[in-house]
Amino acid sequence: MLTVTDLEAGYGSIKVLRGIGFTVPAGKVVALLGGNGAGKTTTMKTIAGIVAATAGQVEFDGRRIEREPSHRIFARGLALVPQGRELFPEMTVIENLELGGLARRSTTEIAAGIAGVFAQFPRLAERAHQRAATLSGGEQQMLATGRALMSRPKLLLLDEPTTGLGPLIVAELIRIVRELNRGGQTILLVEQNVRMALAVADYVYIIRTGEIVAESEAAKLSDRDEMFRSYLG
Amino acid sequence: MWVRFCERWFGLLLILGLACLPFFLDKYTQFVVNLILVYVTVGIGLNFLLGYTGQFAFAHAALMGIGAYTVGLLTTRLGISFWIALPLAGVAAAAIGGIGALPALRMKRAYLALVTLAFAELIQWVLIRWKDVTLGTDGVSIRPPRFFDYALKGDYKIFWLILVVTVIMYVIARRLTESRIGRSWVAVRENEIVAQCNGINVTATKLVVFMVSAFYAGIGGGLFAATLGYIVPDGFGLLQLVLHFSIVVIGGMGSVFGGVIGSLLLTTLPELLREYPQALELIYGILLCIFIIFMPTGIAGFLKQWRVLPPEVMSRNWQALRDRPRPEKRS
Numbered sequence A: 001m002l003t004v005t006d007l008e009a010g011y012g013s014i015k016v017l018r019g020i021g022f023t024v025p026a027g028k029v030v031a032l033l034g035g036n037g038a039g040k041t042t043t044m045k046t047i048a049g050i051v052a053a054t055a056g057q058v059e060f061d062g063r064r065i066e067r068e069p070s071h072r073i074f075a076r077g078l079a080l081v082p083q084g085r086e087l088f089p090e091m092t093v094i095e096n097l098e099l100g101g102l103a104r105r106s107t108t109e110i111a112a113g114i115a116g117v118f119a120q121f122p123r124l125a126e127r128a129h130q131r132a133a134t135l136s137g138g139e140q141q142m143l144a145t146g147r148a149l150m151s152r153p154k155l156l157l158l159d160e161p162t163t164g165l166g167p168l169i170v171a172e173l174i175r176i177v178r179e180l181n182r183g184g185q186t187i188l189l190v191e192q193n194v195r196m197a198l199a200v201a202d203y204v205y206i207i208r209t210g211e212i213v214a215e216s217e218a219a220k221l222s223d224r225d226e227m228f229r230s231y232l233g
Numbered sequence B: 001m002w003v004r005f006c007e008r009w010f011g012l013l014l015i016l017g018l019a020c021l022p023f024f025l026d027k028y029t030q031f032v033v034n035l036i037l038v039y040v041t042v043g044i045g046l047n048f049l050l051g052y053t054g055q056f057a058f059a060h061a062a063l064m065g066i067g068a069y070t071v072g073l074l075t076t077r078l079g080i081s082f083w084i085a086l087p088l089a090g091v092a093a094a095a096i097g098g099i100g101a102l103p104a105l106r107m108k109r110a111y112l113a114l115v116t117l118a119f120a121e122l123i124q125w126v127l128i129r130w131k132d133v134t135l136g137t138d139g140v141s142i143r144p145p146r147f148f149d150y151a152l153k154g155d156y157k158i159f160w161l162i163l164v165v166t167v168i169m170y171v172i173a174r175r176l177t178e179s180r181i182g183r184s185w186v187a188v189r190e191n192e193i194v195a196q197c198n199g200i201n202v203t204a205t206k207l208v209v210f211m212v213s214a215f216y217a218g219i220g221g222g223l224f225a226a227t228l229g230y231i232v233p234d235g236f237g238l239l240q241l242v243l244h245f246s247i248v249v250i251g252g253m254g255s256v257f258g259g260v261i262g263s264l265l266l267t268t269l270p271e272l273l274r275e276y277p278q279a280l281e282l283i284y285g286i287l288l289c290i291f292i293i294f295m296p297t298g299i300a301g302f303l304k305q306w307r308v309l310p311p312e313v314m315s316r317n318w319q320a321l322r323d324r325p326r327p328e329k330r331s
Helices: A038-050 A069-074 A091-105 A107-120 A122-126 A138-151 A167-182 A194-200 A226-233 B002-019 B029-053 B062-076 B082-104 B109-129 B154-178 B180-190 B192-197 B202-228 B236-253 B256-273 B276-295 B300-306 B315-323
Strands: A001-009 A014-024 A027-035 A055-061 A076-080 A153-161 A186-193 A203-208 A212-217
Touching: A001 A038, A014 A027, A014 A038, A014 A055, A014 A194, A014 A212, A027 A194, A038 A055, A038 A069, A038 A076, A038 A153, A038 B236, A069 A076, A069 A203, A069 A212, A069 B192, A076 A138, A076 B192, A076 B315, A091 A107, A091 B180, A091 B202, A107 A122, A107 A138, A107 A167, A122 A138, A138 A153, A138 A167, A167 A186, A167 A194, A186 A194, B002 B154, B029 B062, B029 B154, B029 B180, B029 B202, B029 B236, B029 B256, B062 B082, B062 B109, B062 B202, B082 B202, B154 B202, B154 B256, B180 B192, B180 B202, B192 B202, B236 B256, B236 B276, B256 B276, B256 B300
Parallel strands: A027 A186, A027 A203, A076 A153, A153 A186
Antiparallel strands: A001 A014, A001 A055, A203 A212
16 A cells, blocks of 8 residues: 655754655555654655655555645545654644544535444544643644544554553554554554553554665564664664 | 524624614714724634644734725725625635735744734835825725615614624634644644544645635625724724734634624724723733733633533534434443
């Protein structure tokens, strides 16, 4: 579904990605693992069209998208849940979801989408009219994910969903991601949390200073693997 | 449904009531009421930009001037009908506002404010210096618009014209803010990155809001010219701008009702203080400070909180959702 080849990108004169390449097959969960400053978030932003690619290719659903603006990429069915679960803090849960549903045309479609998200995340239904800023970290992550799901994306990009969340909530997120994937959702996940990544991913790439340094099927790895840990640094 | 029903019927009654006003008011009060209605359109326009999209732009008064001058010059110098000149006033302001917005699209906060302020000064400078066309500081007298063979002369007759246009502009504004466009404005205001992540073309959204806002300023300016009957470039300077900002901030940012409440209050206030003109600016300033600190959502926000006014923005979806059964809780 997504094929990234020799992708390069950066900010000004600083090059962050030095030729990254990986694939995300349809119906699978793929994880990019790496430490701070490895280029994980930049990879996500470049794929979503928020940071401009300086070289390389991104092929999504049979089309080259690396030169397209973010809103067109989004319209093609690629939704990014940004790092730090950026929400519209002063708006209610429902209003946040409505804004995620901008791509949907009719009111009834938006309402159906919201009902779908509420079925997926019953906790959000309970807090429907609460301001997003008053939600707990886990609930905020659910809301950010739900908002991205409003557009019914073919590919969901999750950028470090576990940042700053406690172990119980991470377990809940693992359950949610698995459930989404069972429903047929293709997911590209970026993580520092090895446990999360290995628990949900079918395939894992390890990224370090803007390059892929290792890759493996998730089932063959364990988080105690020495070589594996040394790469993460 | 209930809210909508109330709003529709209450609105209709209000319009009918307003339409009868000329039979009861003296000439001067009628003039003030006309001005209030003119500022409803102007205020709603600035609110799109300031309240809904969060763009601190300072060209609204100058764009209102463009609208006023378009109507003034087209009707008096070229003899074009007011009914054609008024929409053209909106279009001219939208076009010039759009051009002015181009360099401003990538700027934020203080930079945006500076660029738009300079742009406003430039417009005013042109109005003053391009004497062959604008008659400079001599100003332009506007002939009263004609409705078939009937001249809409005087404050009473022009009132109905202003009322009709204001109602149309208000209804369009309500529709706009509840539409996809209005929601994308709010998304851009709240967080541009998230808006981008949700498939909003931020640059295009900003250009649209600059142009729509300018269109409202232009129409408002056209009505303003018709109300006053005489315009000078000075009328569209800083004081005018402060008035627009006060209308939006005190009335309520991000609320169409806010534009109505703000213009009602801030057009009446200077008339009540006619005898103390020096106190006026002071009162504006103090009011602005008080509202920004204690009531950032303005009077409309306050009234919405107390449920005197119905909720706005996206309320349509909210209703649709409430009609659907909620998904069952899982344990």
